[in-house]
Amino acid sequence: MQNQAITVRSTGQPPGFGAAASLSARRPLTDAFALTGAPLTVAKDAEIFGQGEPAEYAYGVVSGVVRTHKTLSDGHRQINAFLLPGEIFGLDAGDEHRFTAEAVCDSTVVFIKRSELAKLAEHDCDVANGLWALAADELRRLQDRTLLLGHGSAQERVASFLLEMAGRTTQSDTVVLPMSRQDIADYLSLTIETVSRTLTALGHAEVIRLPESRTVQLCNKAALARLNS
Amino acid sequence: MQNQAITVRSTGQPPGFGAAASLSARRPLTDAFALTGAPLTVAKDAEIFGQGEPAEYAYGVVSGVVRTHKTLSDGHRQINAFLLPGEIFGLDAGDEHRFTAEAVCDSTVVFIKRSELAKLAEHDCDVANGLWALAADELRRLQDRTLLLGHGSAQERVASFLLEMAGRTTQSDTVVLPMSRQDIADYLSLTIETVSRTLTALGHAEVIRLPESRTVQLCNKAALARLNS
DNA sequence: CGGGATATTGATTGATTTCAATGTGAGTGG
DNA sequence: CCACTCACATTGAAATCAATCAATATCCCG
Numbered sequence: 209m210q211n212q213a214i215t216v217r218s219t220g221q222p223p224g225f226g227a228a229a230s231l232s233a234r235r236p237l238t239d240a241f242a243l244t245g246a247p248l249t250v251a252k253d254a255e256i257f258g259q260g261e262p263a264e265y266a267y268g269v270v271s272g273v274v275r276t277h278k279t280l281s282d283g284h285r286q287i288n289a290f291l292l293p294g295e296i297f298g299l300d301a302g303d304e305h306r307f308t309a310e311a312v313c314d315s316t317v318v319f320i321k322r323s324e325l326a327k328l329a330e331h332d333c334d335v336a337n338g339l340w341a342l343a344a345d346e347l348r349r350l351q352d353r354t355l356l357l358g359h360g361s362a363q364e365r366v367a368s369f370l371l372e373m374a375g376r377t378t379q380s381d382t383v384v385l386p387m388s389r390q391d392i393a394d395y396l397s398l399t400i401e402t403v404s405r406t407l408t409a410l411g412h413a414e415v416i417r418l419p420e421s422r423t424v425q426l427c428n429k430a431a432l433a434r435l436n437s
Numbered sequence: 438m439q440n441q442a443i444t445v446r447s448t449g450q451p452p453g454f455g456a457a458a459s460l461s462a463r464r465p466l467t468d469a470f471a472l473t474g475a476p477l478t479v480a481k482d483a484e485i486f487g488q489g490e491p492a493e494y495a496y497g498v499v500s501g502v503v504r505t506h507k508t509l510s511d512g513h514r515q516i517n518a519f520l521l522p523g524e525i526f527g528l529d530a531g532d533e534h535r536f537t538a539e540a541v542c543d544s545t546v547v548f549i550k551r552s553e554l555a556k557l558a559e560h561d562c563d564v565a566n567g568l569w570a571l572a573a574d575e576l577r578r579l580q581d582r583t584l585l586l587g588h589g590s591a592q593e594r595v596a597s598f599l600l601e602m603a604g605r606t607t608q609s610d611t612v613v614l615p616m617s618r619q620d621i622a623d624y625l626s627l628t629i630e631t632v633s634r635t636l637t638a639l640g641h642a643e644v645i646r647l648p649e650s651r652t653v654q655l656c657n658k659a660a661l662a663r664l665n666s
Numbered sequence: 667c668g669g670g671a672t673a674t675t676g677a678t679t680g681a682t683t684t685c686a687a688t689g690t691g692a693g694t695g696g
Numbered sequence: 697c698c699a700c701t702c703a704c705a706t707t708g709a710a711a712t713c714a715a716t717c718a719a720t721a722t723c724c725c726g
Contacts, residue, residue, distance in 0.1 A: 233624065241607055242655060278584065280584070282588075284588050286583070286584055286587055286588065288580065288583070295651065298578050300573060300577070300580075306577070329562065329565070329569070329615070329666065330562055330566065331562060332562070333558065333560060333561070333562050333565050334557055334650070336558070336562050336566050336568075336569060337558055337559065337565050337568075338567030339566075339569045339609065340558070340568045340569040340572055343569055343572035343573050343576055344529060344572050345573055346576055347579065348528050350580065350583060351529075351535065351579065353519065353583055353584055354515070354579060354582055354586060355509070355515055355518070357583060357586045357587045357626075358515055358626030359509065359511075359513050359626055360587045364566045375611065384636055397586075397587030397588055434558055
């Protein structure tokens with residue numbers, strides 16, 4: 209568990225010019241994180257960094273799951289992303305973190321000083337290109353998310369979420385969701401009630417099964433995908 | 438009009454480590470675009486590149502306004518961004534463009550081969566860091582947009598849009614919108630009717646005035662800003 | 667002075683939120 | 697081991713906001 213290598217996962221295409229080039233471009237980041245000391249253990253719901261704090265470190269998930277979120281002035285909470293093992297967070301930031309990061313469940317993370325990474329990037333083009341590639345990946349993810357939150361019924365959002373989680377966590381058709389309904393709701397910009405209702409509706413339609421509230425069996429991925437369109 | 442310098446505008450903080458460093462980091466991109474030949478003239482509503490086409494070039498707006506959008510399978514259109522003079526587009530892409538780019542009004546753009554930019558970035562850290570900074574800016578813009586489209590009433594969306602456009606185009610309180618109501622609607626994920634109704638409602642509330650349908654006077658920016666929260 | 671695109675306004679419908687109550691499951695202490 | 701409790705989740709009824717359907721108005725241009 210400890211000191212497991214951080215592998216940067218790409219959700220899509222590299223920002224430019226061919227996958228091979230970009231994959232190798234990301235390696236130096238992996239190496240940078242490997243230089244880190246002992247992983248940090250974070251208890252469920254504990255904060256890793258807070259919105260507005262000076263952004264000193266970037267992090268990589270080793271085990272567990274991390275969520276980044278913003279809390280709006282009206283009390284609403286918007287979750288920006290769920291980070292799984294191998295994924296990096298805290299890199300998008302100015303001088304201050306724009307999000308709060310918390311552990312969804314007991315987790316371990318590694319970290320690296322952002323100033324060191326920046327210094328590296330000044331002289332090492334591979335690192336700089338890796339950072340670009342990472343930002344571009346995130347950009348694409350967010351563009352898709354924008355579509356989903358813009359035009360996207362509750363069903364489409366939930367279906368998309370299930371497929372996303374399935375694609376990221378398992379090869380089988382059974383997903384164990386590490387996060388609460390509230391987390392899902394805040395990620396999809398829905399209410400907890402709507403998420404719950406939608407899941408039961410999908411169960412009714414025999415598209416999914418819910419053996420336990422956090423265990424989802426995708427019986428009909430094709431139908432789920434069709435809900436996205 | 439022709440060969441006007443492309444200045445990369447930052448909407449927010451640089452991706453890391455201080456504004457000064459990043460501003461200078463972006464200069465090489467400016468230079469790269471300056472190497473370009475004669476600007477391309479694009480008529481209103483003409484396509485600059487299409488979703489799915491090989492992404493050979495990146496572009497900078499010299500004059501006019503450009504919109505990038507996706508058309509969904511259900512016929513809906515989602516506008517991703519409006520690009521004003523000095524801004525760059527077409528850089529976020531894999532091998533294929535993820536969006537269609539069109540001129541909102543008669544415009545001129547300059548362009549540069551992406552492969553050349555990539556080659557430059559391989560050896561010139563300043564260019565690579567500039568590309569990172571650009572992606573990070575875009576990332577922040579999109580994160581804010583995600584919030585808006587997630588939780589955000591029609592009023593909040595329209596108010597936010599007016600403030601955004603005002604901030605980008607004018608020093609005064611009068612904004613001349615270059616795009617149609619349909620464009621605004623597709624940008625904010627609303628219907629044209631809702632945009633229209635919301636504008637008239639804001640007029641009623643004496644927060645804005647509408648001398649002409651595309652000319653908006655922001656009488657009460659504070660109230661508009663409060664609608665965002 | 668048409669004529670077509672663009673924009674506004676009105677009436678109705680529908681999906682999601684909100685408010686409210688009930689159900690379920692895991693952990694604790696008697 | 698069972699009852700209790702608290703957090704989490706589901707279900708129901710009503711309210712709300714934006715979408716839809718439909719008509720009218722305005723502007724620009726030939």
